[in-house]
Amino acid sequence: MSEDSRPVFELSNPPGLYDPSNNGYSHVAVVPAATKLLFIAGQGGEYTDGQLPAHFCEQARQALSNFETALRAQGSNLQQVFKITLLIVDHDEHHLGEWVNEANKVWQKGAHPVCTLIPVPRLALDGMLVEIEAVAACY
Numbered sequence: 001m002s003e004d005s006r007p008v009f010e011l012s013n014p015p016g017l018y019d020p021s022n023n024g025y026s027h028v029a030v031v032p033a034a035t036k037l038l039f040i041a042g043q044g045g046e047y048t049d050g051q052l053p054a055h056f057c058e059q060a061r062q063a064l065s066n067f068e069t070a071l072r073a074q075g076s077n078l079q080q081v082f083k084i085t086l087l088i089v090d091h092d093e094h095h096l097g098e099w100v101n102e103a104n105k106v107w108q109k110g111a112h113p114v115c116t117l118i119p120v121p122r123l124a125l126d127g128m129l130v131e132i133e134a135v136a137a138c139y
Contacts, residue, residue, distance in 0.1 A: 091119035
């Protein structure tokens with residue numbers, strides 16, 4: 001992890017927009033010019049042996065762990081992620097609740113990255129239920 005793990009960016013929820021914190025995201029991220037950006041490919045919930053857990057919440061937890069592994073390899077961490085794209089198979093309110101629960105474990109309320117959630121009919125692997133792509137900013 002880098003010596004200075006403070007976020008380089010600023011997250012906000014402008015007046016006039018609804019409070020998205022119960023859905024686990026922020027509306028706006030501002031990243032200063034000349035900031036080092038890390039683009040992390042979509043991470044699913046696969047274990048290192050390629051196996052997928054059966055349940056959505058377990059896959060979401062493992063996908064976040066996989067993200068953290070990729071970020072740490074670059075001297076970064078989940079607190080420096082400011083943008084995610086979330087792909088969910090057969091999305092519904094239950095999956096959203098499970099996602100928010102897992103996201104709340106790694107990002108505190110008010111510090112959730114901006115997010116686009118896209119419901120999809122399937123992902124790359126049979127049984128894959130969630131995939132998360134991210135952009136992080138660091139010093």
